[in-house]
Amino acid sequence: MTQANSGFTQYKVEEYYIQDEPFYIPQSDEIDIFTAAYNEQIPILLKGPTGTGKTRFVEYMAWRLSSGVNGARPKHGSANGIPLVTVACHEDLTASDLVGRYLIDADGTRWIDGPLTRAVKAGGICYLDEIVEARKDTTVIIHSLTDHRRMLTIDKLGEVIEAADGFLMVISYNPGYQSATKDLKHSTRQRFIALEFSFPTPEIEREIIIHESGCDEQTAIQLAKLGEKVRNLGDFGLSEGASTRVLIYAGRLINEGVAPRRAAQVAVTWGITDDVQLQRSIDEVATSIFP
Amino acid sequence: MEAYDSAKATLGGRLRDNDMLAWAASGLEISGKTVRSWEAAAEYFAASPEVQRQLPSGQFIRWSAVGSRLCADSPSLAVAFFKASPGSLMRLRPRYIEDWANLGRSLYRGTWKSSTLACRYYEVTPELLEQLNFVEFTRFSEFLEALSLRSYDLASQCLNDGVDLFQNLGAERESFIAVARVLADKSWRDVRGYFTASAEALPRVDAVQRGRLLTLIRKLVQLGHGNAGEGVIAGAASLSSVPADRQSRFLELSEQLLSTAPEAVPELLRQMPAIMGRVSFNQFEEWQAEGVTAVRENLDAGLSYFRLESARSQEVLDTLASGIELTRIRDLLRTYCRALVGQSIELSPTSQIVEKNIGWVEGDLPTTEGTTIYLPAVVDRFSSKESNFSWYKVVATHQVGHIEFGSFGFDFARPSTVFEDLRPHIPVPERTRAPADPGVPGVPGAPGAVLDELPAEMQEAAKERGIEGQWLTDMGRFFDAFPDRALSHDIFTVVEDSRLDARLLHEYRGIAAAYHTVQEHSLAERPAIDELPMREAMIEFIVRLSLRQRSGLKVPRDYKKVARQIAHLVDSVATHEAIVEDSAEATLRIYGLLADVPNEEIPPDEFDDIDLDDEDEEDSAPPEDAEQYLKALQGAGDSRADGTGEMPEDETEEQGEEDYESPEDVSYRGDFKPELAQLLSQMQMSAGMMDGEPGEPLTEEQLAEMLERSTEVEGEPQEGEEGDQQAQIPEELIQNLLKELARRDPQDPQSSQGPFVHVDEDGGPLEATDERSFVYDEWDFRGGEYKPRWCLVHEKDMAEGDTTFVQETLHSHASLVRDIHRQFERMVPETFRKIKRLEDGEDHDLDAVIEHFVERRSGIQPTEKLYWQRNKVERDVAVAFLLDMSASTAEAIDETGRSDDDWGAPDDPVEYMVWLRSRRAEGLRRSYKRIVDIEKEGIVLLSNALEMLGDRFGIYGFSGYGRENVEFYIIKEMDEPYTESVPRKIDRIAPLHATRMGPAIRHTTAKLRELDAKSKVLFMITDGRPQDRGYSREGVEKEYAVHDTKQALVEARRDGIVPFCLTVDKAGHDYMKTMMEDMSYEVLHDIKLLPTRLPQLYQKLTQ
Incomplete structure (x- = not known):
């Protein structure tokens, strides 16, 4: 059921297919691995710092597997393709948010499936972004879906759903970013194969920036250089390097006529750290790179 | 009587008879005064002829009378x-004679000393009068x-000094004496x-200003501020x-200040040279104006302002x-450089590499040896801060460029990108040291017979290995290919810098x-080309070329074409694609082109302008004539072998040729030593790759040989043997370099000690001695690095x-206890309680659903709030209280208005022990409160309330002495229940030793890190700045300790802990500002507020 209104399009969660090819440049063989894992129904864990393209990669794979490019037609999946259900996890996300709940209506109560249930039924990819942020009770439902059982138990309904063949759980997490207490449990992480994401090389990053921000090549080269230099500081006080995303933001601002140094400052420097000393140093790097 | 006779003879013709009689009579009178007065009479007669010539007869009689009176007091005085009379009267108006005599007379007080003084006084009068009116x-x-x-001796000394001193003074004598006069009283x-x-300082002052300065000092002395001598010296220096x-x-300005705050003037005079070292005079005026305001607002603050001690002043x-x-x-x-290279680059002032004495000697030129960038300690080249900073940045960027773009990664065998490799x-030159590998015979260019028998590839490999084995660095191998190493080195550094x-x-x-x-600035500093001998001129031409000068360049007329070719070569390397090997190839070619240029002085008119941007000129591409370039290399390697040390210039040696001198370093590029730097950075890299298998260690001989060949290190010129050009490489330098190399070798256990040796505290890292001791690093802000395993923290249980x-x-605080309880009650979260009637929830x-249906049935608009949710505001707080138990917390608080003396410890050691014992015995009967008592009260009240709140908290105290004895007392562990024993332990909190905050904070951080809590707080309560024995480096005790503490707090914050510092030190803002920077702290102005304030702060922090 798709509703097209003026200005926006509304989909049901389980009917959201990636229609157009998302822009994605592979860093290595992750596409092949993902394809193989999908065919073998092996859940996937994506690791890596923020802004290294994890979400984009899942989108790309959902599209790629659906459209069957390069003969990579997956074994599973409906004729329409593979729906992508993305849930951004946060600290108040409970199991019922994923599975579903009763709503009250005129005649009493009505059960509504949560996004995970819908993905299980529709045979889509369920992408749980930043999984460690979610409340602990979510792990229970994840476990039964990520081993040989591939089942979802809905205790409120007293039902068990066997996942459709096309269903695959993909989760992401950022090892450096969470506190030690929010680490992924071993019983959970060992149900997944892991793909590591890191920042792209300057050449690839340049391409990405050009494509995503539409800025000129020179600017993109400089932005990629800035990203590289800032990430060099990873060992020297900066907890997280500049993501490709902020570089793209900077590129877009530059496109809009913002002076490059200023764009770098608002998009990169001030965004990634509150440490005044570091900010100054990064500003100096930016002023060295941008005329 | 002889004197009388001779005088009579002279005077006879000049005096009227009755005068003559009077004269003789006074002579007799004098001689008759006392027993010894005949001496005086003799002098009288001796002086008379001279005196008489200068004085009218009336005055002459008076002179006699004055003398006679003096004689009555003391004959020696009269003598x-x-x-002195003849000499003095030449400069003394006759009417002053009497005054003069009286002045001298007044010095005499009948004692032997006063007589000496008075005599001396008359004696030097002629000299004094020469200077003084x-x-x-x-x-x-x-x-x-x-x-x-006060003192005759002093007066005599001053009299003598005065004679010398007045000679050097002018009109300011009067002021000088005025100061002295005031001093004599004050x-x-x-x-x-x-x-x-x-005597020492005044001559240095401009004569015009001396009087004014002295007047200033006089006023100061009169007001009782400052010491005149110091004032003169400081004033002169100012x-x-x-x-x-x-x-x-x-x-x-000083006079104005004198009228506002005389106390500040000596400080100003003392600090003035330092101030002028930093700012211009106009800027100083602004600073001064600010200072005057400061003084007006608050005298003490103003004084420290002029003392350059206040933060505002700085x-x-x-x-x-x-x-x-x-x-x-x-x-x-440093962070900037690290960002550019992505390596752990260090940044130090240039003086440090000079101090290391490993070959770098220029104290103010930037340089790098591959891991550390050395920059001048101060830059004041431009008139604005921005420009000076830009200079720093450009220099840092250039130096770091050596590392980023591989100047030190030169590989002899790696192909270049621009040139056809030469x-x-x-030819492999013959070396003085016969290679140990028999596979490589010592014959240059000709592979030996052994090699011939091997398969071609292996031959090649063996040859290569053997050849490489001869040199410590590829750079050294490259430079060895040139007969004139200095020239090749100069060409290479300029070309490489240009490439960079x-x-x-x-x-x-x-x-x-x-x-x-x-670059333009550097260009302006260059010497004029046409004043240099030809070869040096050509090198200078390259330097200027590399600084982007394209026109207005001069070159010797005969070598215009060569210059054009060189320019072409430099240009082809100065691209972003060129690599260090391209610089080397260009060096080979330029060397070949310059080999024919003699280093002769020629007149400036034999120089021609060359405009490189002029395209019409003839083709400037240099010939690709490998033969020619290689020919120039002949004779390489043996230059030193013959032991002369002088570069034999072969056939090109001509009359009138100057010794070749290297060009001046370009200031921003500094002192670039590719060979040494490669050696140093290679060691670091190769050692890292060797994986535990130690390579053959570098021998002292190898190093000495390399240094001797290298032109990068200047040997010490042998004193006394002038003309001997061969300089000896100092043994010390070689040893230093070996040490430096060893330090870089990561396998060497010594390397972990780091390059900075602690001055106050020697020794290396510490080891934990038992289960309850822990080692922590300490931050050295000077070196910008941690000193590994530097402090030992001993955990101890507090006695009960x-x-x-x-x-x-x-x-006693019953009402406060109730208040705190009430405050905290409001904070108690509804943990694990369901929050009902939400629009969305679990x-x-x-109940709400039933209500909903009831309402709907009865036709009322039903409520939509049908859900419940577990409370998300789970209160999950862990707080560690860290109490300062330093000795200073024993200080009494002025609660009852008593003075400190009432409890003061006696000075006498025996009494002190008695006093101490009685004080201990006194125990709780102590009638006064100490800082630590207030700290304890605060903790008691707070912990009492915290129990109710359910927050986890720990109470720790710290003190210690020295880095190996940081005591960490546990009063309550984080997870320990608040039992009866906790108050008992609180009771025993007492002032102990010093305050080394860093390790205590680190240890607390480690404790908090292990906890799983949403918010963690480190709450430190202290009474002063951190200090401990050796908690210092190079005497900057305060700074070092403050920075280490700050670093420890930053570490805590990095671990997700909120640090907070509460100090009762009223002067705490000074260092707290640095120590806490952007973290929060509070300075409590009245310590008695602590028990009240502590819970409030706690509430604010954890909400």
Whole structure:
């Protein structure tokens, strides 16, 4: 059921297919691995710092597997393709948010499936972004879906759903970013194969920036250089390097006529750290790179 | 009587008879005064002829009478008087004779010493009068008299000094004497110092200003501020630091200050040279104006302002000063450099590499040896701060460029990108040291017979290995290919620097503007080409070329074509694609082109302008004539072998040729030593790759040989053997270099000690000795690095006392206890309680749903709030309280209005012990409260309330002495229940030793880190700045400790802990600002507020 209104399009969660090819440049063989894992129904864990393209990669794979490019037609999946259900996890996300709940209506109560249930039924990819942020009770439902059982138990309904063949759980997490207490449990992480994401090389990053921000090549080269230099500081006080995303933001601002140094400052420097000393140093790097 | 006869003979013709009679009579009178007065009479007669010539007869008689009176007091006085008379009267108006005599007379008080003084006084009068007019003379005499009341010796000394001193003084003599006069009354002991200081310092002051300065000092002395001698010296130093035309303005300002706050003037005079070292005079005026305001607001603050001790004063100076000190921007630039290279780059002032004595000698030129970038300690080249900072940045970028773009990664065998490689064709030169590998015979260029028998590839490999084995570095191998190593080295450094500049400008376009400014600035410093001998001129031409000068260049007319070819070569390397090997290839070619240029002086008119941008000129591409270039290399390697050390110039040696001198270093590029730096950075890299298998260690001989060949290290010229050009490489330098190399070798266990040796505390890392001791690193802000395993923290359980203290505290603060309880009650979260009636939540709230349906049935608009949710505001707080138990917390609090003396410890050690014992026995009966008691009260009240709140908290105390004895007392562990024993332990909290905060914070952080809590707080309560034995480096004790503490707090924050510091030190803002920077702290102005304030702060922090 798709509703097209003026200005926006509304989909049901389980009917959201990636229609157009998302822009994605592979860093290595992750596409092949993902394809193989999908065919073998092996859940996937994506690791890596923020802004290294994890979400984009899942989108790309959902599209790629659906459209069957390069003969990579997956074994599973409906004729329409593979729906992508993305849930951004946060600290108040409970199991019922994923599975579903009763709503009250005129005649009493009505059960509504949560996004995970819908993905299980529709045979889509369920992408749980930043999984460690979610409340602990979510792990229970994840476990039964990520081993040989591939089942979802809905205790409120007293039902068990066997996942459709096309269903695959993909989760992401950022090892450096969470506190030690929010680490992924071993019983959970060992149900997944892991793909590591890191920042792209300057050449690839340049391409990405050009494509995503539409800025000129020179600017993109400089932005990629800035990203590289800032990430060099990873060992020297900066907890997280500049993501490709902020570089793209900077590129877009530059496109809009913002002076490059200023764009770098608002998009990169001030965004990634509150440490005044570091900010100054990064500003100096930016002023060295941008005329 | 002889004197009488001769005098009579002379005088006979000149005096009227009755005068003559009077004269003889007074002579007789004098001689008759006392037993010894005949001496005086003799002198009288001896002096008479001279005196008589100068005086009219009336005066002459009076002179006799005066002398006669003197004689009555003391014949020796009269002797001196008469002796000095002829000389003195030449400069003394006759009417002053009597005054003069009286002045001398007044010095005499009948004692032997006073007589000596008075005699001496008459004796030097002629000399004094030569310098002084009579008024000044009188003043001086009065001063002497005043001083003689205190000390005759001192007065005599001053009299003698005065004679010498006045010679060097001018019109300011009067002021000088005036100061002396005041001193004689106010603080006569300083007189001597004043004289000495004046003799030394006054001549340095411009004569015009001396009087004014002295007047200033006189007023100071009169007001009782400052020491005159110091004042003169400081004043002289101040004035000479001020430009001549502003000196009177400076004095004017000082005079103004004198009227506002005389105390501040000596400070100003003392600090002036330092101030002028940082700012211009106009800027100083602004600083001064600010200071006057400060003084008016608060005298003490103002004084520390002029003492350059207040933060405000420093800030104003910083803002005004255009110069930049490296220390202020070091962290910034280091992070910048690290960002560019992605390696752990260090940044140090250039003096450090010079101190290491490993070959670098220039103290003010930037340089790098591959891991550390050395920059000048201060830059004040430009008039604005921004420009000076730009200079720093450009220099840092250039130096880091050596590392980023591989200047030290030169590989002899790696192909270049621009040129057809000549390097493989370089003949292998014969070396003095026969290679140990028999596979490589010592015959240059000709592979030996052994090699021939091997398969071609292996031959090649063996040859290569053997050849490489001969050199410590590829760079060294390359330079060895040239007969004139110095020349090749100079060409290479310029070309390589030029390549780097091009690369950097390509990579970092934003810095271009600043870079060009610096280049232009450097260009302006270069010597004129046409004043140099030809070969040096050609090198200078390349230097200028590399600094982007394209026109207005001069070259020797005969070598215009060569210059064009060289320019072509330099240009082809100055691209962003070129690599270090391209620089090497270009060097080979340029060397070949320059080999024919003699180093002869030629007149400037034999230089021609060359315009490189002029395209019409003939083709400038240099010939690709490998033969020619290689020919120039002949004779390489044996230059030193013959032991002369002089570069034999073969056939090209001509008459009139100058010794070749290397060009001056370009200031921003500094002292580039590719060979040494490659050696040093290679060691670091190769050692890392060897994986535990130690390579053959470098021998001292190898190193010495390399250094001897290298032109990068200047040997010490042998004194006494002038003309001997061969300089000896100092043994010390070789040893230092070996040490430096060893330090870089990561396998060497010594390397972990780091390059900075602690001055106050020697010794290396510590090891934990038992289960309850822990080692922590310490931050050295000077070196910008951690000193590994530097501090040993010993955990100790606090002994238990009784509960009286706690009970009394709770009792006496009963109302406060209730208040805190009430406050905290409001904070108690509804943990694990369901929050009902939400619009969205975990599940339906049954009551609400029933209500909903009821309402709907009855036709009312039903409620939509049907859900419940577990409370998300789970309170999950863990707090560690860290109490300062340093000795200073024993200080009493002025609660009852008692003075400190009431409890003061006796000075006598025996009494002290008694006092101490009685004080201990006194125990709780102590009638006064100490800081630590208030700290304890605060903790008691708070922990009492925290129990109710349910927050986890720990109470720790720390003290210690020295880095190996940081005591960490556990009063309550984080997870320990609040049992009876906790109050007992609180009771025993007492002042102990010093305050080394860093390790205590680190240990607390480690404890908090293990906990799983949403918010963690480290709450430190202290009474002063951190300090401990050896908690210092190079005497900057305060700074070091403050920075280490800050670093420890930053570490805590990195671990997600909120640090907070509460201090009861009223002066705490000074260092707290640095220590806490952007973290929060509070300075409590009244310690008695602590028990009240603590819970409030706690509430604020954890909410």
